[in-house]
Amino acid sequence: MVSVALVAGTSFWSFGLYIDPLEREFGWSRWAISGGFSIALLVGALASPLIGRGVDRYGPRRVVILGAVLTAGSFLLLATTSELWQWFTYQSLAAVFRNMMFFIPFQTLVSRWFDRKRGLAVGILGTGFSMGGFVVVPILRAVIDAVQWEGSFVVSAVVTVAVIAPLALLLIRDHPSQMGLEVDGDARPEGKAPGPVVLTGLTDRQALRTPLFWVIAFALMVFFFGMFGWTAHAVPYYESVGYSKWWAAQLLAIAAGSGIITRLVFGYVADRISRIEVAAMVLCGCLVLSMVALLVTGGSVLGVIFFLGFWFVGSSGGPMIEPLLTGRTFGMAYFASILGALAIVSQSGQIVSPIIAGAIFDATGEYDWALVMFACSMGLSLLLYWLAWKLPHPELPVVSVVTSGARGEDAPEAEQPAGG
Numbered sequence: 001m002v003s004v005a006l007v008a009g010t011s012f013w014s015f016g017l018y019i020d021p022l023e024r025e026f027g028w029s030r031w032a033i034s035g036g037f038s039i040a041l042l043v044g045a046l047a048s049p050l051i052g053r054g055v056d057r058y059g060p061r062r063v064v065i066l067g068a069v070l071t072a073g074s075f076l077l078l079a080t081t082s083e084l085w086q087w088f089t090y091q092s093l094a095a096v097f098r099n100m101m102f103f104i105p106f107q108t109l110v111s112r113w114f115d116r117k118r119g120l121a122v123g124i125l126g127t128g129f130s131m132g133g134f135v136v137v138p139i140l141r142a143v144i145d146a147v148q149w150e151g152s153f154v155v156s157a158v159v160t161v162a163v164i165a166p167l168a169l170l171l172i173r174d175h176p177s178q179m180g181l182e183v184d185g186d187a188r189p190e191g192k193a194p195g196p197v198v199l200t201g202l203t204d205r206q207a208l209r210t211p212l213f214w215v216i217a218f219a220l221m222v223f224f225f226g227m228f229g230w231t232a233h234a235v236p237y238y239e240s241v242g243y244s245k246w247w248a249a250q251l252l253a254i255a256a257g258s259g260i261i262t263r264l265v266f267g268y269v270a271d272r273i274s275r276i277e278v279a280a281m282v283l284c285g286c287l288v289l290s291m292v293a294l295l296v297t298g299g300s301v302l303g304v305i306f307f308l309g310f311w312f313v314g315s316s317g318g319p320m321i322e323p324l325l326t327g328r329t330f331g332m333a334y335f336a337s338i339l340g341a342l343a344i345v346s347q348s349g350q351i352v353s354p355i356i357a358g359a360i361f362d363a364t365g366e367y368d369w370a371l372v373m374f375a376c377s378m379g380l381s382l383l384l385y386w387l388a389w390k391l392p393h394p395e396l397p398v399v400s401v402v403t404s405g406a407r408g409e410d411a412p413e414a415e416q417p418a419g420g
Helices: 004-014 015-026 030-058 061-078 084-099 104-115 118-171 202-208 211-240 245-257 257-272 276-297 302-314 321-330 335-346 348-364 367-389
Strands: 197-200 398-403 410-415
Touching: 004 061, 004 084, 004 104, 004 118, 004 276, 004 398, 004 410, 015 030, 015 104, 015 118, 015 211, 015 245, 030 061, 030 084, 030 211, 030 321, 030 335, 030 348, 061 084, 061 118, 104 335, 118 257, 118 321, 202 335, 211 245, 211 276, 211 321, 211 348, 211 367, 245 257, 257 276, 257 302, 276 302, 276 321, 276 367, 302 335, 321 335, 335 348, 348 367, 367 410
Parallel strands: none
Antiparallel strands: 197 398, 398 410
16 A cells, blocks of 8 residues: 555656646646656556566566666656656656556455455555555655755655565565465465465456457546546646645645545445446546536636545546456456556556647647546446446356465466366
């Protein structure tokens, strides 16, 4: 949770903090600055299947430790940015490396450890994402004010490697069997060697051949299109309708902080419903209403209050829908690999959304049409989740995974039909 908070706060939530400083210092357009974020997300998405396979092969622990070191290095490179091509290149490197210590390894880790009340466990992990916006963004706002945007990247580098690497090294264990536990949480008799872990699930190639995979992938794509596009431009939006820089950052932090509670609630509810797609439809409806509230009121105080109310509910399951859908639909045997394959499609919505929103502002001087675009994307996501709800789930084969104890290397041993 701490690691996810740091990664989310220094990357996802803080994107909007750098738009104005870079615009003023280099004269770059918002379209170009947002393009740096988007190109980075594209590169990160393309690397996701490789990262997912690495997590399945070598375990989350090794991948997270390496990702922390490399991400810190990419932040130091970002601090030296003076040309637009450097902004694009260094952001792309950072996107690849932070994916090695973000949702793919940690969602895999949590899903491996918690086979009962998995929704609540993923919800607790999701609160880290919210804490990144609630805690880290105001701190980075103060850091940028004190030591400029370059200094904030240096601070992010130091904190990343100083916190995440030791936590991963000392605390992470890739599977309960490495702690003398079986998958169901019962203790294994002392001295007994760990046996194969029996999981169910499709391979990534098998999942790709199902229509349900693509419906879910496109539902996630347009869902994240709206959520990420808004989050990347939330701070400049508030400033464009008259709020101060301080209030703009605080409003973003409030919206993020609400997830600390709402994501726990969503996780609790997710364990008690049979289909996550139904919950996703409700969330999308609330997010549509949140954009409409800002559009109708012009970002007035009353409009922001209504926006926050709908956003609190709609964003509650944001980073949790993907792993919960993946585990329930395609199983746990190749969870990280399938999650990585989904990311190529789902993250493509994040790639183009900030660019389009920035171009709309550059052309019109306001964000109204961007709000319309975000609302439409959430409505389309609702329809796709409805279609996913109607489609049948695939039958999952049984797979035995051999765990190597202290080394934490997992490898599939055998595959047979369910019930075989």
